[in-house]
Amino acid sequence: MTLRLYDTAAREVRDFVPLREGRAGVYVCGLTVQSEPHVGHVRSAVNFDVLRRWLTASGYDVTFIRNVTDIDDKILTKSAEQGRPWFNLAYLMHRELDRALAAINVQPPTYEPAATGHIPEILELIGRLVARGHAYAAADGSGDVYFDVGSWPSYGELTRQAVEDMAPAEDADPRGKRDPRDFALWKGWKKEVEPETAAWPSPYGPGRPGWHIECSAMAGKYLGAAFDIHGGGVDLRFPHHENEQAQSRAAGDPFAAYWMHNAWITTAGEKMSKSLGNSLLIPEVLKRVRGIELRFYMVSAHYRSHVEFSFEALDEAAAGFRRVEGFLDRAPAAPADAPLPDAFVAAMDDDLGTPAATAVMYDAVREGNRLLAAGDAAGAAQVAGHVRAMLGVLGLDPADPAWGHDSGVEEHRLATAVEVLVSGLLEQRAQARADRDFATADAIRDRIKAAGIEIEDTPTGPQWSL
Structure with a gap:
């Protein structure tokens, strides 16, 4: 069966056809490391970790890039409020993120580039846009450089919006803009309020990269001008991904062939975020359930479905997963190379249908328990092999050494x-x-x-x- 994925740009499920046979390049927008990660933050990482695992299980050689934004307005503001260097805050929060993702068995990416490590690539891309007439340096002497949305007729095609219906971009002072919807590629250093360490030399004066340009530059460096899948949270579709696509294609790069977006985890119907004050930090949640149970809770929902978080639902998912573990504990040793059930494969090939895939797993566990009750140890062992193979694809195999002692599995x-x-x-x-x-x-x-x-x-x- 052919893997089919929902392409946000096309607004339809379509067959996945890689640009290079047997290989898949995936770029996922990671977090801005300004604060401790909460449950809403890590959902995207879990969902795209499942995508990566399924592509690998389907025979693809996957290059998986997930970036980190380690310099931006929020980091500078929060570090100043805390009286610490911005790079210290970014570093500490990056370490917190790494710990949180390890606790729920999200595999490290092939590479995790950071914005501050790619200033030359960012400036090279900006230079190409300026040379092509799609970007300009602000005339007010601020050192800002903007993308000229009016110069790119296809601007808005990802989210299917008309430029005249868009609100002004709020990522920089509008004084130097030709159009209020133009967005910042480079932000001139504000020496009165920003530390000198937060500025790099450029042809336009000292400054730092805008948010959108960093992802285009890093995706191009590690995946090439054209790659297969670009992913991230649904809240990134506009303006972040719209701007990424516009600036990359305006520079002459085909960029992403497929766009995939995971939905939110909400509380009281609102996106979980720090600003709403309803965030749930990962270490706090892991005081209540194990990392493997939290991951199961996230994996059980389809990646494009909004999840209304509650501890009751989390506890129910944890109890369900313990029943799966209970069967594996009682069953004889499972064969290591058991095949995946056809129904599981069909579910995963249908736009990563994890709800249907976990239903297949539950059916297998029920059959395994029936065989155990009937005294059929050999049959139960065979079923256990299928269950463990399915859990491995979902990153939920209790025997995976990646869980380690800290996961609570032991x-x-x-x-x-x-x-x-x-x-x-x-x-x-x-x-x-x-x-x-x-x-x-x-x-x-x-x-x-x-x-x-x-x-x-x-x-x-x-x-x-x-």
């Missing part, structure tokens, strides 16, 4: 083992009491209590706790 296995042993002892105690062998029942209770476990006899049966 703690879960230990807790499962304790539960099995205690439940067995409680069954023996219940049988002894039913046989009126109270001496044996009391001895079992004392053994359990000596292990630091309390038992409470309730109308619905004994309950135990550490």
Whole structure:
């Protein structure tokens, strides 16, 4: 079956045809490292990690680039408020991001370029735009350089907007603009309010790159003038991705063949963001559930579906995933090279249909549990192989060394083992009491209590706790 993906630009699901046979180049807009990552931030990383894994499983050699914006207005403002250098804030928040993504098993990209490391490439691209008549230096002496939207008739084609209907670009002082909708490619250094370290030399005077130009320059450097897929959150479609496409194509580069956008995680119907005050930082969420469970919660929803976050839904997803783990713990060792079920492949080939794919996995787990109950160990092992293969594609295999000790997987296995042993002892105690062998029942209770476990006899049966 052919992989089909929803192309935001075309507004339809279409067959994925790579530009180079057997190879796929993917560029995903990463975060601006201004603050700690929350659940809404990491959804994009998880969704495109699944895309990368599926492309790899489908036989493609994937070059996966995810950038970091480590210099911009917000970073400068927040660092000044905190009384620290901007580069220190960006570095620390980048490390927080790395920890958060590792905790949910997002694979490191092939390369993770940062804006500050690509000033020469950015200035080269700006120079091409100026030479072609699509960019100009502001006449007010500010050192700003703008993209001239009026010079590019196709501006607005990605989001299908007319220029006259667009609001002014708010990324720079409008005084030096020919048109208020022109957007900044280079921002002149404001020496009265910005540190000297936040400026680089350029033909237009000291300054720093605008937000949009950095991604075009870095995508071109690592993936070439034309590449397969450009991804990011749906909130980046305009103006960020619209501007990326316009400036890259105006410079003569074909740029992305497919555009993919993941939807938001919302709280109370609004996009989760710092500004709304409803963010949920990853370390805080991981105090409640394991990283593998948080990832399962995100993967279970289709990447283009908005997710209304709630701890109730998160707990329900975690409980569902523990049932999958429970089957794998009980089943005999699974073969390492088990094939993926056809229904799973069909679901993933249909625009990364993870809800249908996880349904296939749940069906397999139910069948595996039935085989275990029937005493068919060989059949259960075969099913476990299929389940583990599906989990591997979704980045959810508990045996993946990437989860490590910090993910809580080992703690879960230990807790499962304790539960099995205690439940067995409680069954023996219940049988002894039913046989009126109270001496044996009391001895079992004392053994359990000596292990630091309390038992409470309730109308619905004994309950135990550490």
